[in-house]
Amino acid sequence: MTTRESRHVGPTPAALTPAALRQLLGNGNAPRMLDVRTPGEFRTSHIPGAHNVPLSTLREHRAELLAHLDGDVVLVCRSGGRAAQAEQVLAEAGLANPRVLDGGMLAWEAAGAPVRRGGARWDLERQVRLVAGSLVLVTGIAGLFLPGVHLIGTAVGAGLTFAALSNTCAMGMLLSRLPYNRGPRADVRTAIASLRARS
Known part of the structure; x- marks a missing residue:
């Protein structure tokens, strides 16, 4: 699941396969890679050279970030959903042809591509499943004793x-x-400093 965004309207964002991105990284034509997951997810694993700009930060500071981006930008998230939403935000802000890593980090890791790893953390989608499942379970059981609680x-x-x-x-x-x-790394100043350092 993704963080709350307006639905993507218009053409499907341009996708870049993990194999194509690896080729670009290998031949020296590396695009700017913006990983729009949460800082916790990013610290767990990310593509070497990627910049962490969480989706909420990207939306709020799109104009500031746009000044440090060119047209060669690849957006990364867990599976592609948040990256597609980030593509819409950047396209609406005027960035030409941002691309989305097809399948996100799941596809990147499945392809055996290089990953920089940190401490293990649960990704956002797993956290949503835990909270939602726990709420349903607890209210379902409580509903046996307290009428109406199951409606939660x-x-x-x-x-x-x-x-x-x-x-x-x-x-x-x-x-x-x-x-x-x-x-x-959720701080926009840190993200901009990171982008400037790689210019």
């Missing part, structure tokens, strides 16, 4: 259905703000 689980189920249909996730957005998922 029903509301969670309705929210997850809406999240899937609209490619948004309010729970994911809220969880991304927890200290576990935040870190110093």
Whole structure:
């Protein structure tokens, strides 16, 4: 699931396969890679040379970031959903032809591509599954003794259905703000300094 965003409208974002990105990185034509996952997810594993600019930071500071980006930008997330939303944000801000890593980090790692790893953390989608599942389980059991409590689980189920249909996730957005998922790299000044250093 992805953090809450408006649905992508218009053409499908240009995708770049892991093999094509590896070739670009290997022949010296490396694009700017923006990893739009949470800082916690980024610290767990990321493509060497990628810059962490969480989706919420990218949206809020798109104009500032745009001044440090050229047209050769590849957006990365866990599976491609958040990166597609980031592509829409940047395209609307005026960046020409940003691309999305097809399949995200899941596809990159499955292809055996190089990854820089840190301490293990749960990715945002796994956290959403834990919280949603726990709410449904607890309210379902409590509903056996307290009439009406089970409706909380029903509301969670309705929210997850809406999240899937609209490619948004309010729970994911809220969880991304927890200290576990935040870190110093979420700061836009740090992201811009990182982009300047690689210019």
